[in-house]
Amino acid sequence: MTERVAIVTGGTRGIGAAISELLAADGTHVAAVYAGNHAAARELADRLAAAAGSVSVHPGDVGDPEFCRALAAGLVAERGRVDYLVNNAGLLIENSVRKMTAGQWGDALRVNLSAPFHLAQAVLAPMTEQGFGRIVNVGSVTAAMGNPVEAGYAAAKAGLLGLTRSLARAVARKGITVNLVVPGVFETGMTSSMRPDAQEAIRAMIPLGRRGDPRELAHAVRFLLADEAGYITGSVVTVDGGLSMGA
Ligand SMILES: NC(=O)c1ccc[n+]([C@@H]2O[C@H](COP(=O)([O-])OP(=O)(O)OC[C@H]3O[C@@H](n4cnc5c(N)ncnc54)[C@H](OP(=O)(O)O)[C@@H]3O)[C@@H](O)[C@H]2O)c1
Numbered sequence: 053m054t055e056r057v058a059i060v061t062g063g064t065r066g067i068g069a070a071i072s073e074l075l076a077a078d079g080t081h082v083a084a085v086y087a088g089n090h091a092a093a094r095e096l097a098d099r100l101a102a103a104a105g106s107v108s109v110h111p112g113d114v115g116d117p118e119f120c121r122a123l124a125a126g127l128v129a130e131r132g133r134v135d136y137l138v139n140n141a142g143l144l145i146e147n148s149v150r151k152m153t154a155g156q157w158g159d160a161l162r163v164n165l166s167a168p169f170h171l172a173q174a175v176l177a178p179m180t181e182q183g184f185g186r187i188v189n190v191g192s193v194t195a196a197m198g199n200p201v202e203a204g205y206a207a208a209k210a211g212l213l214g215l216t217r218s219l220a221r222a223v224a225r226k227g228i229t230v231n232l233v234v235p236g237v238f239e240t241g242m243t244s245s246m247r248p249d250a251q252e253a254i255r256a257m258i259p260l261g262r263r264g265d266p267r268e269l270a271h272a273v274r275f276l277l278a279d280e281a282g283y284i285t286g287s288v289v290t291v292d293g294g295l296s297m298g299a
Contacts, residue, residue, distance in 0.1 A: 055106070056080040057131045058277075059123065061114050061171065062141030064093040066240030067190070070266035071138055072096060074274050076105030083127055085110045085141065114141050114167035115159075117174075124174035134178045136277050139168035140190040144242050146201045160204030165211045172219055172230070185228035186277045189216050190269075191288075193236050193296045213288065220286035229285040231276045236292025238264040259294030 058075050062068035063084030069092075072082045082100065084107060086093050093109040100107040112119040127134050143163035145156045168189050179185025194202055195210035212232055220230040237243055237254050243263065244251075255263060272291045275281060290296060 054133070055131070056135040057083065057127055057133050058136035058138065059083045059085065059127065059134060059171065059175070060136075060138045060140060061085040061167065062087075063138070064096045064109060065089060066242060067235065067238055067266040067269050068138075068140040069096050070270035071140060071273050072107065073100065073105075074267070074270045075136070075277070076100045076107055077103065078274070079106075080136070081106040081108070081131060083108050083110055083123070085112060085114060085123065087111070087113065087141070114139075114171060115162035117170040120167070120170040120174040124171070124178065128178050133182055134175045135182070135185060137171055137175050137185070137187045138190070138273055138277075139171055139188070140273075141167060142190065142192075142205075142242065144202065144205055144245070146246070148201055149203050152203060157204045161208045161211075164205060164208035165215065168212060169215055172215075176223065176228075179228050180223070180226045183227040185223070185226075186281070187219065187228065187230040188273050188276050189230070189232045190273075191232050191234045193234055193290070193292050195234070196296060216288075217286045224285060227282075229276070229282065231284060231286070232288045233269065233272050233276065234288055234290040234292065234296075235269050236264060236290075236295040238266050238269060240266060254295075257295060258292070259297060262293065264291065264293060 058080050060072050063072040064086040072084045076082045145160050189212045191212045192209040194206045216232040
């Protein structure tokens with residue numbers, strides 16, 4: 053079979069690195085996109101290459117539509133196709149509603165909501181031509197639960213549901229599925245940068261009593277990308293240790 057090609061945004065660290073690793077182990081070429089942490093990107097590329105994985109790393113801003121178009125076009129030129137898009141890059145900005153600046157609000161929406169739109173738009177042509185494509189957006193339980201110091205992040209992640217379902221309807225007859233995974237709290241740089249008291253309060257609310265391992269989220273993404281998941285579209289898969297069931 054032709055080698056599958058995946059774009060994994062934020063694919064060099066945290067949850068994204070776990071997704072990249074799982075897909076590369078399946079024989080998929082992984083184009084891992086990141087913002088500027090070159091050391092993490094090099095480390096991921098070396099690790100995957102050592103395990104005979106096919107990987108390329110792409111620094112850039114997923115909030116920039118031009119970058120998104122060039123990334124997709126470059127992969128089509130080099131690899132002939134783009135099969136999977138995992139919109140995983142995220143930006144957590146914490147500030148009270150009263151103090152949040154217009155710039156912070158705008159950045160939260162640009163990276164967490166607009167970027168998945170720009171990238172989806174950029175891969176639709178090759179996926180339509182192939183008659184096959186899988187798009188998975190990565191949301192957050194914060195979308196439904198709210199957070200007093202994460203209004204922009206929560207609003208953007210909530211917007212991903214409308215984007216996921218609108219895209220899913222738009223491409224449903226073209227062999228392309230679009231789904232949303234909703235992580236709870238996982239062990240990554242994003243959560244370790246939260247205040248310790250906030251981290252402990254969240255852990256206490258999780259019925260399974262622990263933060264998730266990024267590989268547990270990656271497994272759900274891989275499930276939605278599989279050929280056998282072709283009848284699942286517009287769906288929401290929550291991976292949160294029961295957190296969103298409530299206390
Ligand atoms: N961790 C959790 O508990 C949790 C909970 C709910 C939802 N999520 C969601 O899960 C996803 C992954 O989270 P994570 O914790 O693994 O994140 P993370 O450890 O903070 O890593 C974020 C990744 O996104 C990249 N990135 C950020 N802004 C970017 C931009 N403008 N352009 C390109 N790449 C960009 C980063 O690149 P650099 O390495 O170069 O900075 C990094 O690779 C996010 O969408 C997040 O909102 C996470």
